[in-house]
Amino acid sequence: xxxxxxxxxxxxxxxxxxxxxxxxxxxxxxxxxxxxxxxxxxxxxxxxxxxxxxxxxxxxxxxxxxxxxxxxxxxxxxxxxxxxxxxxxxxxxxxxxxxxxxxxxxxxxxxxxxxxxxxxxxxxxxxxxxxxxxxxxxxxxxxxxxxxxxxxxxxxxxxxxxxxxxxxxxxxxxxxxxxxxxxxxxxxxxxxxxxxx
Amino acid sequence: xxxxxxxxxxxxxxxxxxxxxxxxxxxxxxxxxxxxxxxxxxxxxxxxxxxxxxxxxxxxxxxxxxxxxxxxxxxxxxxxxxxxxxxxxxxxxxxxxxxxxxxxxxxxxxxxxxxxxxxxxxxxxxxxxxxxxxxxxxxxxxxxxxxxxxxxxxxxxxxxxxxxxxxxxxxxxxxxxxxxxxxxxxxxxxxxxxxxxxxxxxxxxxxxxxxxxxxxxxxxxxxxxxxxxxxxxxxxxxxxxxxxxxxxxxxxxxxxxxxxxxxxxxxxxxxxxxxxxxxxxxxxxxxxxxxxx
Numbered sequence: 199x200x201x202x203x204x205x206x207x208x209x210x211x212x213x214x215x216x217x218x219x220x221x222x223x224x225x226x227x228x229x230x231x232x233x234x235x236x237x238x239x240x241x242x243x244x245x246x247x248x249x250x251x252x253x254x255x256x257x258x259x260x261x262x263x264x265x266x267x268x269x270x271x272x273x274x275x276x277x278x279x280x281x282x283x284x285x286x287x288x289x290x291x292x293x294x295x296x297x298x299x300x301x302x303x304x305x306x307x308x309x310x311x312x313x314x315x316x317x318x319x320x321x322x323x324x325x326x327x328x329x330x331x332x333x334x335x336x337x338x339x340x341x342x343x344x345x346x347x348x349x350x351x352x353x354x355x356x357x358x359x360x361x362x363x364x365x366x367x368x369x370x371x372x373x374x375x376x377x378x379x380x381x382x383x384x385x386x387x388x389x390x391x392x393x394x395x
Numbered sequence: 396x397x398x399x400x401x402x403x404x405x406x407x408x409x410x411x412x413x414x415x416x417x418x419x420x421x422x423x424x425x426x427x428x429x430x431x432x433x434x435x436x437x438x439x440x441x442x443x444x445x446x447x448x449x450x451x452x453x454x455x456x457x458x459x460x461x462x463x464x465x466x467x468x469x470x471x472x473x474x475x476x477x478x479x480x481x482x483x484x485x486x487x488x489x490x491x492x493x494x495x496x497x498x499x500x501x502x503x504x505x506x507x508x509x510x511x512x513x514x515x516x517x518x519x520x521x522x523x524x525x526x527x528x529x530x531x532x533x534x535x536x537x538x539x540x541x542x543x544x545x546x547x548x549x550x551x552x553x554x555x556x557x558x559x560x561x562x563x564x565x566x567x568x569x570x571x572x573x574x575x576x577x578x579x580x581x582x583x584x585x586x587x588x589x590x591x592x593x594x595x596x597x598x599x600x601x602x603x604x605x606x607x608x609x610x611x612x613x614x615x616x617x618x619x620x621x622x623x624x625x626x627x628x629x630x631x632x633x634x635x636x637x638x639x640x641x642x643x644x645x646x647x648x649x650x651x652x653x654x655x656x657x658x659x660x661x662x663x664x665x666x667x668x669x670x671x672x673x674x675x676x677x678x679x680x681x682x683x684x685x686x687x688x
Contacts, residue, residue: 222448243592273595274596277444280553296448317442317594319446331440359673362671364409378504382454
């Protein structure tokens with residue numbers, strides 16, 4: 199029988215990760231968490247999560263980087279802010295989830311079949327191109343990467359929306375000067391790139 | 396001041412088209428001065444915060460700068476836009492380093508972030524201009540006997556509520572009552588509809604829609620009234636899956652509060668975008684049929 203160690207030694211934890219997350223806006227009081235679980239209780243999706251919000255906070259501040267960034271939890275969060283308004287020590291849990299999503303995307307975490315990440319990326323690209331998000335364009339981008347099966351599952355709904363004039367088949371919403379938004383984003387990306395390298 | 400800087404946001408140009416149409420129609424009918432914010436860009440929604448918070452705030456900040464240049468308060472019907480614009484403004488004050496970076500970048504585009512600009516939701520705007528009393532006087536087709544669920548969704552209630560006390564507010568209920576309809580008590584009025592989950596982790600999203608719909612039906616509601624394009628979309632477009640797959644035959648139409656108000660004001664249904672709904676609003680009572688015809 200093959201045996202495996204099921205706990206992590208302290209030396210294997212990434213403490214730096216905890217400090218980095220605690221620096222993102224809204225996460226300043228991360229280390230003050232009293233583990234009361236109000237966030238998990240308020241969360242309407244916690245029943246589907248592999249790690250509840252309370253555990254995400256506990257594991258983040260202890261440096262369980264790999265476990266936290268590979269969890270389904272961060273992709274299940276629907277940003278309803280129920281946790282954020284309940285936290286007695288003022289941790290903006292929703293913002294912590296955003297910070298974790300950003301890290302996961304940057305470091306290539308996130309299973310392929312979870313579309314949340316692909317949606318964020320298609321949305322980002324579309325807005326960068328046009329300044330606005332044409333829903334059809336965002337969805338086509340998403341499902342092109344997600345595969346034919348996922349696209350076909352959405353097709354009947356897409357047809358109904360097109361018929362009622364709620365989804366355009368060809369038109370693209372674009373601001374008069376999309377270059378301005380591109381310049382804005384690129385300028386900031388340069389700054390961020392410079393800081394982190 | 397040329398009136399409110401109207402910020403429709405991306406959803407109202409697509410799936411939420413009838414929210415745009417009905418908001419404009421109600422504003423016009425009630426004399427709320429407004430003009431679309433020229434060259435507005437996407438607020439960034441939840442997706443941008445998942446990529447990078449600074450670019451997310453920068454996107455929203457450009458809109459704030461455009462409104463500042465015009466010198467008008469913003470009115471945003473979409474709660475997600477309302478949240479992102481409000482949150483950005485708040486965070487830019489709290490985090491001066493980030494503000495400086497974004498300000499410098501905007502300056503290169505010839506834009507300036509000014510002092511705080513009021514960001515309002517149509518519920519707040521209409522409560523002041525012309526006010527509920529005045530609206531009451533202009534009701535032409537009271538929706539007597541219609542049982543309505545008030546559904547706020549998340550973002551008008553938290554984390555930057557449009558009212559002082561989001562737990563005890565009745566702002567949406569007040570608007571429903573003014574139309575002559577009956578407000579149905581609804582425990583889930585600020586429970587999440589699942590947001591973007593229906594598109595990405597469908598089983599979880601549809602489950603959340605199911606919970607909301609089942610409770611509305613249990614309370615004997617005839618229509619759900621929302622303030623959010625994503626809530627409206629989820630509750631309507633996934634209703635077949637959320638109810639039908641669980642053996643429930645009933646269906647319940649999901650309207651925007653501006654549509655309900657517009658009907659009571661006697662505006663024509665096609666001006667309110669009622670023909671765009673997947674679950675048609677066909678009230679049974681004669682008095683209501685008159686309002687929608």
